[in-house]
Amino acid sequence: MPWVKDKMCVGCGVCVEECCADAISMSEGIAFIDDARCIRCGVCHDVCAEDAIRHDGERIPQEVESNLAWIKGFLEHQYYSGNTKKQKELIGRMKRYFHKERKVAEKTIEQLDTWMTAEHGS
Numbered sequence: 623m624p625w626v627k628d629k630m631c632v633g634c635g636v637c638v639e640e641c642c643a644d645a646i647s648m649s650e651g652i653a654f655i656d657d658a659r660c661i662r663c664g665v666c667h668d669v670c671a672e673d674a675i676r677h678d679g680e681r682i683p684q685e686v687e688s689n690l691a692w693i694k695g696f697l698e699h700q701y702y703s704g705n706t707k708k709q710k711e712l713i714g715r716m717k718r719y720f721h722k723e724r725k726v727a728e729k730t731i732e733q734l735d736t737w738m739t740a741e742h743g744s
């Protein structure tokens with residue numbers, strides 16, 4: 623999923639004009655990408671002279687922080703407060719959840735490879 627690094631965007635509007643899915647709009651002089659409309663064509667990466675449109679991989683640390691904040695939010699609930707057993711159980715559940723998410727991603731990649739081979743031979 624492409625995203626715009628606000629500080630690098632100069633508001634030229636080129637990406638808005640070139641996006642074939644009307645997924646980019648301007649908000650207060652900065653480009654904004656609507657994830658729900660984006661069809662992942664990658665054109666916006668190519669047309670932005672400022673390199674302001676960035677790739678997903680750069681957001682991994684930020685997404686990890688967000689996941690940790692999400693889990694910490696659960697731990698702050700009174701249900702878990704001062705109860706080490708319940709806290710450990712929650713951590714175990716959340717680890718299983720992320721293992722499941724990893725499996726889903728791995729299986730999806732496998733299926734995409736199978737699909738590409740069947741459709742295009744490579």
Ligand code: SF4
Nearest residue numbers: 631632634635637670
């Ligand atoms: S092309 Fe780049 S600099 Fe121009 S509006 Fe889009 S993101 Fe901003």
Ligand code: SF4
Nearest residue numbers: 641660661663664666
């Ligand atoms: S990847 Fe394609 S569809 Fe998505 S925002 Fe960029 S230009 Fe638009």
